[in-house]
């Protein structure tokens with residue numbers, strides 16, 4: 001099998017996974033270039049973990065094909081496994097061992113050459129800021145430190161593709177920021193492709209490209225910038241003394257449908273800056289403040305899935321509708 005650098009890091013063709021009567025992944029196709037940071041975004045149950053598990057050879061596809069680091073995920077499993085690193089949602093560290101012992105154990109499994117091992121352990125532990133704590137048992141580590149150690153372990157055997165399934169879920173904002181700091185450092189230090197899933201829109205911004213997955217399908221795939229540009233509408237929020245009256249006036253005078261979000265009357269227009277002077281001149285009621293924002297990835301998610309990622313997860317009725325649509 002070739003290891004030519006020009007081979008896509010990940011290439012997927014019509015991949016499907018069925019559990020009994022339920023098809024969790026309904027024929028997805030895409031490619032990830034070497035060196036890319038690629039993000040899978042989508043609500044709970046969209047099929048992200050199932051897809052990533054197939055790519056990591058932990059689940060067998062029902063049909064379709066995929067290659068990771070140039071190797072087939074069904075017929076060349078061992079080669080795929082040797083060339084990938086995994087950081088999954090469920091921790092798999094041995095907590096009664098020290099950080100260094102965990103790494104040595106992993107290195108043995110992956111056959112990391114002994115001559116390289118000491119230097120490599122130091123390098124990955126320094127990268128995630130745990131070198132000073134290498135001799136402490138993992139059971140004494142905080143949740144954030146454990147996640148950092150898992151990232152270090154995922155990198156130890158110099159994989160060509162690192163899979164991260166929700167690397168920051170359940171962590172506080174400071175630790176999330178630190179983990180992203182390591183991921184960004186990685187891009188510069190190692191010749192590696194990063195494939196990750198996330199629920200967090202702010203994290204998706206760091207990716208070179210994002211695939212939005214919904215109900216087992218990829219609904220759109222592009223860079224965060226291109227996706228935001230594709231929304232084509234700005235978000236305007238105004239504060240007035242009477243929200244109901246403002247919503248009625250927006251409808252009557254401009255034909256705009258507005259609603260209250262985050263305590264402000266909110267609506268979308270093609271060009272917010274051009275609209276604001278007209279708003280002040282023609283709304284016919286006092287406006288206390290106004291803000292205009294460019295589309296965010298939340299707006300992108302709304303455009304392509306018809307719901308916000310928070311609503312999709314929080315609202316049982318919408319969850320039910322999503323189930324019914326399947």
Ligand SMILES: Nc1ncnc2c1ncn2[C@@H]1O[C@H](COP(=O)(O)OP(=O)(O)OP(=O)(O)O)[C@@H](O)[C@H]1O
Pocket residue numbers: 019022024042043044045046047048049050051
């Ligand atoms: N082993 C299994 N048996 C039956 N159904 C499964 C199995 N694994 C996953 N599913 C179902 O497949 C769908 C997709 O699940 P998956 O975990 O891939 O979604 P996800 O997008 O990763 O969601 P999350 O963000 O919650 O991890 C879900 O409806 C899930 O219940």
